[in-house]
Amino acid sequence: MPRFASFSLTNNMSAFFAPFISKPDTVSAIMLRVLLALLPGIALYVWHFGPAILVSIALASLTALGTEALMLKLRDRPVRHFLSDNSALLTGWLLALSIPPLAPWWLVVVGTAFAIAIAKHLYGGLGNNPFNPAMVGYAVLIVSFPAQMTHWIAPHGLGLAELDFLGQLEYIFLGALPPNVTLDAVTMATPLDTLKTRLHLDEPVNQILQMPIYGRLGGQGSEMVSLGFLLGGLYLLAARIVTWHIPVAYLGTLFAAAGIFHLADPAHYAAPLFHWFSGAAMLGAFFILTDPITSPTTPKGKLIFAAGAGLLTYLIRAFGSFPDGVAFATLLMNICVPLITLYTQPPVFGKKGPASGKEKGRP
Amino acid sequence: MRTLFKFNGGIHPPGNKERSTQRGIARAPLPAKLVIPFRQHAGEAARPVVRVGDHVLKGQLIGMPDGYFSSAVHASTSGTIAAIAAQPIAHPSGLPDLCATLIPDGREEWIPHAAVDYRNSDPAELRQHLRMCGVVGLGGAVFPSDLKLRPLRGHPNKDIGTLILNGAECEPYITCDDMLMRERAAEIVQGAEMLRFMLEAGEVLIGIEDNKPQAVAAMRQAVADSGLPFEVVVVPTIYPGGSAKQLIRVLTGLEVPSGKLPTEIGVQCFNVATACSVYRALAHGEPLLSRIVTITGNVRRAQNYEVLLGTPVQELVALGEALPDTDRYIMGGPMMGLPLSSTAIPLVKASNCIIAASDKLFPPAPPALPCIRCSRCAQVCPADLQPMDLFWFSQSREFDKAQQFSLFDCIECGACSYVCPSHIPLVQYFQFAKSEIRAREQDQRAADHARERHEFREYRIEREKQEKAERLAAREQAAKQAQPPAASATPADDAQQKIQAAIARAREQAAASRPKNTDNLTAQQQAEIAEIEARRAKAHERAEPAGEVADNHSEGRSQ
Structure with a gap:
């Protein structure tokens, strides 16, 4: 008998088998809408930090598409068919948004290529990767190039010097800075990083947050980017691309964990809202953890998965050695997905209630 | 107001039901040829009881129920049986099945039939009557109705609290039940009362989706006119809300346990069209000879027709005037329907709708x-x-x-x-x-x-x-005792005797092991043997699970 699995790619089944109608929705359209939902955050990013992020996104997009095409070719898959699903593009964008925009061009290229080639295609391509590819790319970069990963561009008006777009391009592609300008003058540590360093110096939280890099909720500028991602995330909820489970459980747990510590010792632990609007919390809640391929499929499972990630994010931020915890929290919870899914199977119709109690325990 | 329940999931595909409800049900003209399959129901095919060349009357039994899980098949009109042979039917396998070809004589001459006084009849007799009238579920599953009326072991009929009539008709395009409820509501209500009587059921709920307000009004009027305490319940339109288990859940809040029958939780469910055919069978003695079929989709005239069972699909397609770009036909709805391999396939008890389709109507899905x-x-x-x-x-x-x-x-x-x-x-x-x-x-x-x-x-x-x-x-022992060793013959003689005896035994065995009666058979005898063998194999297949013990017995007996 011919391999059953392979026919679906080549034959058009819909003419032969019911149902003959389907919802006019495609993977490509879903991914495209997720990309669109990132736009408010990206626009605010550009507004507060300059256009360097657009260069990162462009580099990531080109690398993602190129690597995807190459891997598809090597794996003997229909290139055009898969390239148009927009999933590689999304991976590239998410990675570009997770790493410093003012960095040598190869940083984002190496990260994206690793994400697509190793984290996605070596595991079997779209739908088969157990780990979020963008977060794998991030983890590889932060472990391999920690120096480059800590030079974050300073928001407008906060750095000692500012580069115009041409200057940014020159640094990204040639590594050259204008005379009398050092890298430290145009970049700085992230608000989360600064908080961590200062706390080590025994400064109280409220005093640290008086520094000019902090805004009302989180970091100056970056809090607005987080708001932009929240806005996009609400669109994803409204468009029913993601369900409420993961964002609510993630942000809720993060809030609760931060709240408990903050209440117990406000001098050493920042308030919950600060955690919401700092780092990649919003991006993670709506765009990263909600990746359907690497998160549980059951509603209960989503809650457990996201709550675990929220707790881990907080623990890494508060007690770990990395400034932000979203990437590692995501990857750690990705490992648990099959188990969570298995143990959170909802009861099947007609197998609920006392009449079928025996069959409740699923394998 | 009755509290309704929900089941999880469900979708809202476009209904596309308006077009085929603009005109009333029309009677399809008598076709030149009917092809009546002997299997139009779930279970065993009916056994043909007519021969080629026989003249049959409308309503005459041509297929006898074969076994417990089977139903009867009738001549849909009067005419001559032209053939009894395997012909293409609507089945996912595409395999042909045994059908009777009936050439109508145009006289529509009925076999004598009479009403049954069901209130003064034995329930078992009524079930037998329905079985012999070929009444099966017309919602699509074509399950013999008499079996659904039979009390389950441990679940007497009086335990049935709720009889549900399914008029949900959740699948897009299909409107045959909608139109039937609009036009023959009184018959449906009478049929429901007969079903309720046979089931000794308590309440009767008639579930209709809220996209059929006219059917709801007609049914409510019919219930009021009949004075029966039935309730017409409007349920939300959602696919597959017309699936029996889902409708039971919506109306009663009960879930039929997995692998169990609704009667085990005190509910039974029949399609409205089935109730109508029960009414025809008991009030008029008419077997199931026709049903309502929707012709819709890529056609000029979408409409519902009352069609004689066995009418080829092409007759209905001609009535609907399919548009020129139609390139395929679907029996059933767009969600669960079956694409037809040809339009010569007959309409049967399960056929609720024919959709003429084209790429424009049902655009092919992109590759997976x-x-x-x-x-x-x-x-x-x-x-x-x-x-x-x-x-x-x-x-x-x-x-x-x-x-x-x-x-x-x-x-x-x-x-x-x-x-x-x-x-x-x-x-x-x-x-x-x-x-x-x-x-x-x-x-x-x-x-x-x-x-x-x-x-x-x-x-x-x-x-x-x-x-x-x-x-x-034992024999040696006996021989020893009979012949004292001293009186024995010479050793050579003894050996010779033994050899002779052995040869004789061998011959005997050879003769016994070869069946003597299969040599020199005539061709006819051989054919008979082949037939018997085939029948035996078939019976064996059928009785598979129970057959093991029996087989061991027969082996044991052959010793």
């Missing part, structure tokens, strides 16, 4: 992509399954896993395929997995059977050996 586990399928699954997992197991042929994850609770409604953004034909994967599992179980049974037979044979041979040895020993 891998599953991204978005779980939209799980969100719409009315059986609360996890289709993406079942797909994974079916694709990788992990059938045990698929079964553990309740594959057989899938009702194949197609909601998962409908919402899949990767356009994976999920239902086909599930059908494939189900058929593989069934085939595997059958193989397993056959293997077990063979193994048991083999073991018994080994045991038998061993036993024969032992018995033979005992016999020989």
Whole structure:
């Protein structure tokens, strides 16, 4: 008998088998809408930090598409068919948004290529990767190039010097800075990083947050980017691309964990809202953890998965050695997905209630 | 106001029901030829009781129910039986099945038939009458109705609290039940009362989706006119809300346990068209000869027709005036329908709708992509399954896993395929997995059977050996006692005798092992033997699970 699995790619089944109608929705359209939902955050990013992020996104997009095409070719898959699903593009964008925009061009290229080639295609391509590819790319970069990963561009008006777009391009592609300008003058540590360093110096939280890099909720500028991602995330909820489970459980747990510590010792632990609007919390809640391929499929499972990630994010931020915890929290919870899914199977119709109690325990 | 319940999942595909409800039900003209399959119901095919060349009357029995799980088949009009042969029918396998070809004489001459006084009849007799009238579920499953009226062991009919009439008709395009309720509401209500009487049921609920206000009004009027305490309940339009288990859940809040029958929770459910045919069968003595079929889709005149069973699809297509770009026809709705291999296929008891289709009407889905586990399928699954997992197991042929994850609770409604953004034909994967599992179980049974037979044979041979040895020993003992050793002949003589005896025995054995009656047979005798063998094989297949013990017995007897 011919391999059953392979026919679906080549034959058009819909003419032969019911149902003959389907919802006019495609993977490509879903991914495209997720990309669109990132736009408010990206626009605010550009507004507060300059256009360097657009260069990162462009580099990531080109690398993602190129690597995807190459891997598809090597794996003997229909290139055009898969390239148009927009999933590689999304991976590239998410990675570009997770790493410093003012960095040598190869940083984002190496990260994206690793994400697509190793984290996605070596595991079997779209739908088969157990780990979020963008977060794998991030983890590889932060472990391999920690120096480059800590030079974050300073928001407008906060750095000692500012580069115009041409200057940014020159640094990204040639590594050259204008005379009398050092890298430290145009970049700085992230608000989360600064908080961590200062706390080590025994400064109280409220005093640290008086520094000019902090805004009302989180970091100056970056809090607005987080708001932009929240806005996009609400669109994803409204468009029913993601369900409420993961964002609510993630942000809720993060809030609760931060709240408990903050209440117990406000001098050493920042308030919950600060955690919401700092780092990649919003991006993670709506765009990263909600990746359907690497998160549980059951509603209960989503809650457990996201709550675990929220707790881990907080623990890494508060007690770990990395400034932000979203990437590692995501990857750690990705490992648990099959188990969570298995143990959170909802009861099947007609197998609920006392009449079928025996069959409740699923394998 | 009755409290309604919800089932999880469900979808809202475009209904497309308006076009075919603009005109009333018309009677399709008598076709030049009817092709009447002997299997129009779930279960065993009916056994032909007419011969080629016979003249039959309208309503005359031509197929006798064959066994417990079967139903009767009748001549839909008067005429001559032109052939009894395998012909293409509407079946997913595309295999032909035994059909009677009836050439109508145009006189529509009825066989004598009379009403049954059901209130003064024995329930068993009434069930037998329905069975002989070929009344089966017209909602699509064509399950013999008499079997659904039979009390289950441990569940007497008086335990049935609720009889549900299913007028939900949730699948897009199909409007035959809608129009039937609008036009023959009184007959449906009378049929419901007959069903209620036979079931000794308590309340009667008639469930109709809220996209059929005219049918609701007509049914409410008919119930009021009849003075019966039935309730017409308007349920929300959602697919597959017309599936029996889902409708029972919506109306009563009860879930039919997996693998059980509704009667076990005190509910029974019949389609409205079935109630109508029960009424015709009891009030007029008429067997099921026709049904309402919707012709719609890519046609000029979408409408419902009362069609004689056995009418070729092309007759209905001609009435609907299919548009020129029509390139295929679907029997049933767009969610669960069956594409037809030809329009010569006859309309049967299960045919509720014919959709003329084209790429414009049903645009082909884009090629499938891998599953991204978005779980939209799980969100719409009315059986609360996890289709993406079942797909994974079916694709990788992990059938045990698929079964553990309740594959057989899938009702194949197609909601998962409908919402899949990767356009994976999920239902086909599930059908494939189900058929593989069934085939595997059958193989397993056959293997077990063979193994048991083999073991018994080994045991038998061993036993024969032992018995033979005992016999020989006994004989030798007897010979020794009869002939004292001193009186024996010379040793050479003795050996010679033994050899002669052995030769004789060998000859005897050879003769016994060869059946004497199969040499020199005539061709006719040989044909008869072949036929008997075939029948035996078929009976054997049918009686498979129970057959094992019986077979061992026959082996035992042949000793």
